[in-house]
Amino acid sequence: MDSLAERNKEFQKQSKQNKVLDSSDFKLLEANEPLLDGNDYQRTKICPSKRIEKRTLSSDDNIIQEFCFKEFSNNTTNSPSDESQIEIRRQVNILKELKNTNNIIRFFGVAQENSKFYLVTEWMELGNLHEYYTTNKDKMNWETKIRLALDICCGISYLNDCQILHHDIQSANILVDKNEKIKITNFGLSKKFHDLTRNISPNIENVRYMAPEKLLSVDNDTKKEKVPYDSKCETYRNRVNERYNLPFSDGIPDDWKNLVITAMLHEPACRPKISKICHKLHKLSKNYSxxxxxxxxxxxxxxxxxxxxxxxxxxxxxFTITILTVEDAVRAHKSKNGNKQLAWQSFKYHSVIDIYAKYMVGYYYYHEEVPELQKISKDERVRIAVEIFKETADKGNPSAQLRYGICLWQGEGISANSFEALKYLKLSANQGNSAAMYVIGKAYLNGGNGIEQDRERGAKYLKEAALKNHLKAKEMCTKNNIVF
Structure with a gap:
């Protein structure tokens, strides 16, 4: 996240200076973010708008992946198409690293087909949150509504940590996938990207969501940006001056009202930080779930x-209680007759703030132990699991370090890298994980896969694992005359 923020800072600095790419910069861009070939992707008949369409791509093992293609061309911005696509590719190269969260749309790159360029992202089957809510509002309880709000806040918090400000959070810019998971979209590091990805006209629509201080300064902003500012916008501005708030409808919980009121206070300094809102929503979701x-x-x-x-x-x-503590969820998970579905739901719930619970979410994705995960393709499940393993491994969880190391070693869900695998396995072993000690010992004892054979080092790790009563390590020590 820190490196991503630094890259963002450097990009913003270059953008402000209107720096032109030299040949070495362009070669680096071509190496890091080559154009995708739009002809490789199969068109479908699904086109939500004139510039947006669904395309598919079949992998070598006949797994069909779904993508969203969003066209941008000469009339999208004031800049020539080549200049725009180069800048957007530079941004996409940064935005593709926003993969350590499930609340941000996933970027794949920029594709070219003939003279047209497209931004390629993941396909979100159920459209935007406004459409989804309009269709399903009668079936939504407060647990669901609070979960959606919490997911959005977590996504905003992650973007803020990366020093990427969205500026236009509204239901039209929140997408819903086929698993009813919501993700934030329509943002960028510069105006070219923002103009490309936005779905709405920059007047009466987004003015409804502006903070008071933004709306009160809109006169100056519109002169700079040449954004339409009509009588309806002026009406909103006047109501802000009066510190008017829309009334709540009937049946709204007091806790929700209080949170909304504080988040919409007129003075910016009086509003809670996004991290505090996340914590309050988490507490609220705990009460309702x-x-x-x-x-x-x-x-x-x-x-x-x-x-x-x-x-x-x-x-x-x-009512019936449906959420276990992390400890009870672990017991249910390990029990032969335990309720795996309940354990899964509990791990998902606690994963917002508990690293081990987040790791267990990855474990369930990897092992496909509950019905809802069996609907997802194996490749997609493993990909998600590996991302979670890495996230929790980097936060110090030894089980995640072991799992991620093994995935790296086997090239499962990620490109194989034996040296990187050993790094994570050693992190796990250093925390006393006997399984990691066994894997490392076996790797050094036998050599191969890019690892130079070192029987002495291998024996050391195997002995440590055997002393921790690891059965396979004990067997290997006995077989190779290693005293433990």
Missing amino acids: KFSTLDDCTEDYDENLSSIDDNQSTMTSF
């Missing part, structure tokens, strides 16, 4: 919720 309505209950979720205030003794008639 303990409860779920019974399948045969015909009463509305909000009515059930209010009934708790009226009569605490009726709570068990309406």
Whole structure:
């Protein structure tokens, strides 16, 4: 994340200076971010708009991947197409590193087909959040709404940590995939990218979501940016001056109201930081995720919720506890007859702030132990699992360091790299993981795969693993006359 922020800073600096790429810079760009060939991707009949279409690509093992192609051309910006595509490729090369979170749209690159250029991202089957909410609002309870809000805040927090400011968070810029996972889109490091990715007109639509201080200074901004500013915008500006807030509808929980009110305070210094909002939403989700309505209950979720205030003794008639602590989820996971589905849901819930729970989410993706994960292709599951293993390994989890090291060693879900694999395996072994000690010992004892044979070092690791009662290490020590 730190390196990503540094690259972002350097990019912004060059953009402000209007630096022109020299030949060495261009060669580096071609090496790091080559243009994709649009002809390699199969067109489909799915085109949400004139400039957006769904395309597919078949891998060597006949796995079909889905992509979103968004066209940009000479009339997209004031700059020539070549200049635009070069700058956007430079940005995409940075944005592709936003992969340590599940709340940001995934970028694949810029594709060229004939004279046209396209931004290539992952395909989000269920459209934007506005469309999804409009279709499903009658089925949404407060647990779901709070989860969506928490996911969005986590995505914003991650972008902020990378020093990337979105400037236009609204439901049209939040996409929903086929697994009902939401991701933030339509952002960039410069105006060219932002203009390309935005879906809305820059007047009455986004003015609704502007912070008061942004709206009050919009006169100057519009002169600089030449953005349309009409009478409706002026109406919004006047209401902001009056510190007007839209009223809440009926049935809104007080905790939610309080959070919204503080987040929308007129003075910027009085608003909570995004990290604090995340923590408050997490706490709120914890309160609501303990409860779920019974399948045969015909009463509305909000009515059930209010009934708790009226009569605490009726709570068990309406709700059942559905979230375990991390410790109990581990026990359920390890138990022969444990409820794996409940453990999975609990690990997902706690993964926001608990590293081990996040690792276990990766473990479940890797091992396909619950029905909802069986709907995802193996390649995609393993890819997600490996990303989670790396994230949690870099945060110091020894089990994740072991798993990520093995994936690197075997080239599973990631390009094989035996030296990088040993690095992570040693990190795990240094924390006392006997399985990592065994794998390292075996690698050094036998050599190969780019690792020079070192029987003495191999024996040392195998002996340490055997002393920790690792069965295979003990067998290998006995077979190779290694005393332990």
